[in-house]
Amino acid sequence: MPIGQSWEAVIGLEVHAQLLTVSKLFCACDTTFGAPPNTHVCPTCLGLPGALPALNAEAVRMAVKAALALGGEVQAQSRFARKNYFYPDLPKGYQISQYDEPFCLGGALEITLPPARGEGNSRVKVARLTRIHMEEDAGKNLHDVFGSSVVDLNRAGVPLIEIVGEPDLRSSEEAAEYLRALREELVFLGINDGNLEEGSLRCDANVSIRPAGESKLGTRVELKNINSFRFVEKAIGSEIERQKDVLETGGRVVAETRGWDENTNTTYSLRSKETAQDYRYFPEPDLPPLMLDKDFIERMRAELGESPRQKRVRFVEELGLTAQAAAVLSQHPRTSAFFEEAAMLFGEPRKIANFIQSEVLRDVTTQGLQAKIPISSQQLASILGLVRSGKISGKQAKELYAKIKFTGHDPVTMALEVGMSQVTDPKAIEEVCAKVMADNPKQLADLKAGKTVLLGFFVGQVMKATKGSANPEIVNTTLARLLGTAQ
Numbered sequence: 001m002p003i004g005q006s007w008e009a010v011i012g013l014e015v016h017a018q019l020l021t022v023s024k025l026f027c028a029c030d031t032t033f034g035a036p037p038n039t040h041v042c043p044t045c046l047g048l049p050g051a052l053p054a055l056n057a058e059a060v061r062m063a064v065k066a067a068l069a070l071g072g073e074v075q076a077q078s079r080f081a082r083k084n085y086f087y088p089d090l091p092k093g094y095q096i097s098q099y100d101e102p103f104c105l106g107g108a109l110e111i112t113l114p115p116a117r118g119e120g121n122s123r124v125k126v127a128r129l130t131r132i133h134m135e136e137d138a139g140k141n142l143h144d145v146f147g148s149s150v151v152d153l154n155r156a157g158v159p160l161i162e163i164v165g166e167p168d169l170r171s172s173e174e175a176a177e178y179l180r181a182l183r184e185e186l187v188f189l190g191i192n193d194g195n196l197e198e199g200s201l202r203c204d205a206n207v208s209i210r211p212a213g214e215s216k217l218g219t220r221v222e223l224k225n226i227n228s229f230r231f232v233e234k235a236i237g238s239e240i241e242r243q244k245d246v247l248e249t250g251g252r253v254v255a256e257t258r259g260w261d262e263n264t265n266t267t268y269s270l271r272s273k274e275t276a277q278d279y280r281y282f283p284e285p286d287l288p289p290l291m292l293d294k295d296f297i298e299r300m301r302a303e304l305g306e307s308p309r310q311k312r313v314r315f316v317e318e319l320g321l322t323a324q325a326a327a328v329l330s331q332h333p334r335t336s337a338f339f340e341e342a343a344m345l346f347g348e349p350r351k352i353a354n355f356i357q358s359e360v361l362r363d364v365t366t367q368g369l370q371a372k373i374p375i376s377s378q379q380l381a382s383i384l385g386l387v388r389s390g391k392i393s394g395k396q397a398k399e400l401y402a403k404i405k406f407t408g409h410d411p412v413t414m415a416l417e418v419g420m421s422q423v424t425d426p427k428a429i430e431e432v433c434a435k436v437m438a439d440n441p442k443q444l445a446d447l448k449a450g451k452t453v454l455l456g457f458f459v460g461q462v463m464k465a466t467k468g469s470a471n472p473e474i475v476n477t478t479l480a481r482l483l484g485t486a487q
């Protein structure tokens with residue numbers, strides 16, 4: 001290939017998502033993360049002879065909801081299959097998965113991309129899904145520094161869905177955005193906690209390149225288990241560059257599986273596809289076909305909440321937020337619920353949104369689907385209620401928030417206790433204004449000479465002198481009157 005050739009990258013992601021059920025896919029064992037090794041096991045997930053699998057109905061409900069939210073076609077009949085391979089973390093010697101009859105076909109994910117060069121609007125792209133299937137997770141091998149290995153089977157049998165995307169993505173940025181949008185969808189459904197670092201969401205990326213304009217797909221490389229958002233984009237980007245180098249120096253890309261080395265920022269070969277295993281898939285004889293009737297599917301559809309995308313549109317169109325505020329306030333299901341409750345109690349969504357963004361969000365910590373929010377929606381509505389009724393100033397509202405956060409204290413009681421009140425007495429404000437004018441003769445002279453921007457300086461000085469307790473409107477009109485700048 002000549003140097004200077006322009007290339008097009010082609011990427012398709014395979015994403016594994018752990019379903020947040022309380023028990024495993026085929027037995028009643030607990031799925032809680034972080035228990036002592038091998039305490040959540042039973043004959044079924046240990047693969048002991050004679051133990052039989054029984055399908056977890058809750059896992060099916062969650063999987064079907066994911067499929068419907070992603071616009072997939074849930075199949076009336078699907079089948080589990082055995083995927084056979086030998087590895088110590090797989091006690092049965094096979095994984096129960098779905099193969100040629102997955103429970104969901106098709107679907108699509110809408111992703112929002114930054115504007116193309118020279119254009120103002122962000123682009124929306126629809127990335128198609130190939131299929132979604134259910135399968136059980138394997139255990140986890142742990143290796144110590146002395147070279148010996150042990151296996152923890154607590155995770156063996158935990159329910160997963162695998163979401164296979166069509167090769168529709170054209171850059172590492174598109175791939176990262178796809179993963180972000182998919183994660184958001186699953187997290188808002190409440191079926192996955194979105195944690196890449198802990199492995200509850202896992203991503204394999206298939207990457208190839210082809211000459212721009214070519215319609216045939218190039219040879220693909222599969223990047224395994226990229227465990228953070230930062231790495232998804234970096235790993236794919238680096239792999240695209242590597243493939244370009246290979247082709248531009250006369251080589252050919254080999255079909256293989258590669259890993260990501262975060263220290264050197266490069267991918268490295270794990271195994272070649274030529275020696276790919278034959279998994280000898282066959283239908284699971286211990287489970288009947290999975291039959292999902294229309295009524296069940298429609299019931300699941302009715303249980304779907306609003307999607308994060310719909311939420312953002314509603315925040316803008318019905319609640320009057322800016323697109324930016326809507327995006328920030330729909331990043332986590334708990335913070336968006338907090339915002340909506342407070343907005344409903346208070347009645348002025350934009351004021352609530354501003355206060356959450358400027359004060360509350362920096363104190364919010366999230367872990368998976370949980371979020372620690374420093375005050376309740378009632379407390380927030382009550383703080384801003386004090387501002388609305390003129391009892392405290394905006395600056396005092398921030399102080400009041402800082403005083404009551406994480407304490408559960410009632411804002412009204414606290415404001416009384418610390419003697420917070422807004423100065424609305426025109427006489428008192430006029431005194432302060434007069435003093436500030438006397439204290440700043442130079443600025444006063446400049447202002448009178450026409451430098452009107454100094455009005456802001458005087459307002460600031462009065463607010464400072466009153467520790468933010470003066471009513472800003474009264475300060476403004478008083479100053480304007482005294483300075484003779486009133487219209």
Ligand code: ADP
Nearest residue numbers: 010011012013165166167206207208217218220
């Ligand atoms: P496997 O099961 O071996 O991983 P599949 O054919 O099911 O193989 O493909 C899996 C993923 O690879 C899909 O996400 C698909 O979009 C992607 N893919 C297939 N061919 C290519 C290609 N030439 N370049 C990039 N991605 C590809």
Ligand code: MG
Nearest residue numbers: 014204206222
């Ligand atoms: Mg694959």
Ligand code: ZN
Nearest residue numbers: 027029042045
């Ligand atoms: Zn078990």
